[in-house]
Amino acid sequence: MNSLHRAVNPRSASAFDLERIRADFPILQLQVEGKPLVYLDNAASSQMPQQVMDRLTRYQTSEHANINRAVHYLSETATTEYDAARCKLQRFINASEEREVIFTSGTTDAINLVMHGYGRRFIKPGDEIILTTLEHHSNIVPWQMLAEETGAKIRVVPINDAGELLIDEYEKLFNARTRFVGVIHVSNALGSINPVKQMIAFAHAHGVPVLVDGAQAAPHLQVDVQDLDCDFYAFSGHKLCGPTGIGVLYGKAALLEKMQPFKGGGDMILSVTFEKTTYNIIPHKFEAGTPPIAAAIGLGAAIDYLSTIGMGVIAAYEQELLNYATEQMSRMPGVRIVGTAKNKASVISFTVDGVHPHDVGTLLNQEGVAVRTGHHCAQPLMQRFKVPATSRASFAFYNSMAEVDALIAGIRSVQKVFA
Amino acid sequence: MSNYKALYQEVILDHNKKPRNYGTLAHASHHAVGHNPLCGDHISVTLNFDRECIDCIAFQGESCAICKASASMMTAAIKGKSRADAEILIQEFLAMATGKLNLEDANHIGRLAVFAGVCDLPTRVKCAILPWHTLHAAFHSVAIASTEAEADPMHVSNGNA
Numbered sequence: 337m338n339s340l341h342r343a344v345n346p347r348s349a350s351a352f353d354l355e356r357i358r359a360d361f362p363i364l365q366l367q368v369e370g371k372p373l374v375y376l377d378n379a380a381s382s383q384m385p386q387q388v389m390d391r392l393t394r395y396q397t398s399e400h401a402n403i404n405r406a407v408h409y410l411s412e413t414a415t416t417e418y419d420a421a422r423c424k425l426q427r428f429i430n431a432s433e434e435r436e437v438i439f440t441s442g443t444t445d446a447i448n449l450v451m452h453g454y455g456r457r458f459i460k461p462g463d464e465i466i467l468t469t470l471e472h473h474s475n476i477v478p479w480q481m482l483a484e485e486t487g488a489k490i491r492v493v494p495i496n497d498a499g500e501l502l503i504d505e506y507e508k509l510f511n512a513r514t515r516f517v518g519v520i521h522v523s524n525a526l527g528s529i530n531p532v533k534q535m536i537a538f539a540h541a542h543g544v545p546v547l548v549d550g551a552q553a554a555p556h557l558q559v560d561v562q563d564l565d566c567d568f569y570a571f572s573g574h575k576l577c578g579p580t581g582i583g584v585l586y587g588k589a590a591l592l593e594k595m596q597p598f599k600g601g602g603d604m605i606l607s608v609t610f611e612k613t614t615y616n617i618i619p620h621k622f623e624a625g626t627p628p629i630a631a632a633i634g635l636g637a638a639i640d641y642l643s644t645i646g647m648g649v650i651a652a653y654e655q656e657l658l659n660y661a662t663e664q665m666s667r668m669p670g671v672r673i674v675g676t677a678k679n680k681a682s683v684i685s686f687t688v689d690g691v692h693p694h695d696v697g698t699l700l701n702q703e704g705v706a707v708r709t710g711h712h713c714a715q716p717l718m719q720r721f722k723v724p725a726t727s728r729a730s731f732a733f734y735n736s737m738a739e740v741d742a743l744i745a746g747i748r749s750v751q752k753v754f755a
Numbered sequence: 756m757s758n759y760k761a762l763y764q765e766v767i768l769d770h771n772k773k774p775r776n777y778g779t780l781a782h783a784s785h786h787a788v789g790h791n792p793l794c795g796d797h798i799s800v801t802l803n804f805d806r807e808c809i810d811c812i813a814f815q816g817e818s819c820a821i822c823k824a825s826a827s828m829m830t831a832a833i834k835g836k837s838r839a840d841a842e843i844l845i846q847e848f849l850a851m852a853t854g855k856l857n858l859e860d861a862n863h864i865g866r867l868a869v870f871a872g873v874c875d876l877p878t879r880v881k882c883a884i885l886p887w888h889t890l891h892a893a894f895h896s897v898a899i900a901s902t903e904a905e906a907d908p909m910h911v912s913n914g915n916a
Contacts, residue, residue, distance in 0.1 A: 693819075694878075695763075698762075711795060
């Protein structure tokens with residue numbers, strides 16, 4: 337243990353009780369390969385605290401029925417709890433109205449909703465969509481599909497070697513044909529935090545709406561959609577200690593009302609005849625069919641859990657983890673950190689000289705350390721850095737400095753095997 | 756418990772560090788490029804027949820240690836073999852890597868048994884078998900080989916020189 341390690345822990349302990357938090361996550365007690373699990377793949381999916389599991393159990397045990405339909409007790413209870421979850425999400429991102437929060441199956445679903453609902457209605461041949469080199473495939477592929485269908489063009493904001501967006505270049509991409517901007521708030525592959533507020537203001541000065549992919553930002557930052565002034569904000573529940581299969585699309589009410597529905601079916605209608613269907617009001621217009629009710633309520637419980645700790649406190653502690661890990665790893669010969677933006681969330685992509693990321697991942701797993709290896713669903717970004725893949729350690733607020741040490745020791749043992 | 760820890764043993768690390776038959780044959784009669792889209796790894800295999808037997812074989816590419824060692828040991832094992840014998844070895848290796856080969860039964864695996872543990876690592880099986888898919892594709896002049904092909908698991912890109 338070095339001096340930094342000691343210096344960091346007391347400060348964090350004053351902010352929140354790490355041991356108590358860790359006790360909330362049963363999975364952290366797991367042994368992998370006979371070693372304590374060190375879970376550093378939080379950017380892919382975070383773990384669930386007991387409180388959320390208990391909430392799911394309570395829902396299934398005593399509250400479940402379909403929502404927005406029957407007049408019986410259970411249906412009313414489930415509807416109330418589902419609506420309450422929406423309200424929690426609204427407060428979590430500081431949306432001005434509940435109806436601006438649409439439950440989706442995840443970030444990908446949310447972005448596809450915007451592509452179908454907004455893109456297919458308003459984007460025409462020759463129009464331009466601005467994306468960035470940092471985008472996850474989920475914010476590239478839907479727009480490519482739209483471009484192919486409509487004859488629109490995709491323009492891409494470049495980055496520098498640190499993995500920061502070149503904002504001058506972004507601004508230069510705007511012209512009379514620019515109709516839409518899609519930008520990732522925090523890069524899932526590198527951790528770079530993008531200056532989205534500034535980018536949104538610039539786009540708005542040109543009358544262009546902006547979708548922010550917040551899948552990686554919502555778990556690590558305090559998100560305020562009114563302050564950002566974004567038009568759309570998408571994120572996933574399972575990266576926020578909630579269940580899989582649930583996510584959120586925030587959209588400004590005026591835009592959501594102008595959009596066409598994404599999926600047709602029950603719940604999204606006011607009236608149906610074989611001649612004509614009148615769509616429901618937002619958010620219901622975009623929630624066709626029976627939604628993942630339990631998952632939404634579980635996500636609401638996860639938001640309660642995170643809010644009790646405080647996103648500001650979480651962000652500050654994760655920054656300490658990031659700083660400690662960065663400092664340790666930058667001192668290791670043969671280890672290169674890919675993505676060294678000034679503003680970063682707790683994600684470190686790295687390569688080990690002479691060792692393929694998949695070998696790094698397999699060998700770290702033997703030490704109980706779980707990292708992601710691969711292209712992180714960001715192949716254009718990997719191409720930009722001329723690497724086929726990287727290893728990625730991503731930290732959550734329940735990780736400890738000792739787990740950073742375990743990662744460092746694991747990397748050393750990888751290097752020894754390949755020495 | 757799995758025996759995959761044995762994977763990163765001396766022989767594999769050695770072949771990774773000093774791959775045998777590394778490079779490209781200038782005038783190959785058969786060649787194919789194998790690609791694993793999950794990790795971006797790719798290797799090419801070039802070979803020449805002298806009558807019935809594989810006279811020369813070489814591989815080249817970018818890949819993890821498991822894949823590179825598998826390719827290196829494959830070229831060493833295959834050189835001098837008839838095409839029919841090579842095909843048998845391909846099938847045996849694929850069966851071993853997917854846990855379907857009983858090493859107690861008669862087989863031609865020999866030193867390649869160091870890869871037996873890979874069957875306990877589903878995510879790494881593809882690394883070990885990519886060179887073998889690629890070799891198979893080179894034999895059969897398949898246009899493209901990939902570990903993620905739709906119908907044919909031996910989907911690798913081929914130049915049928």
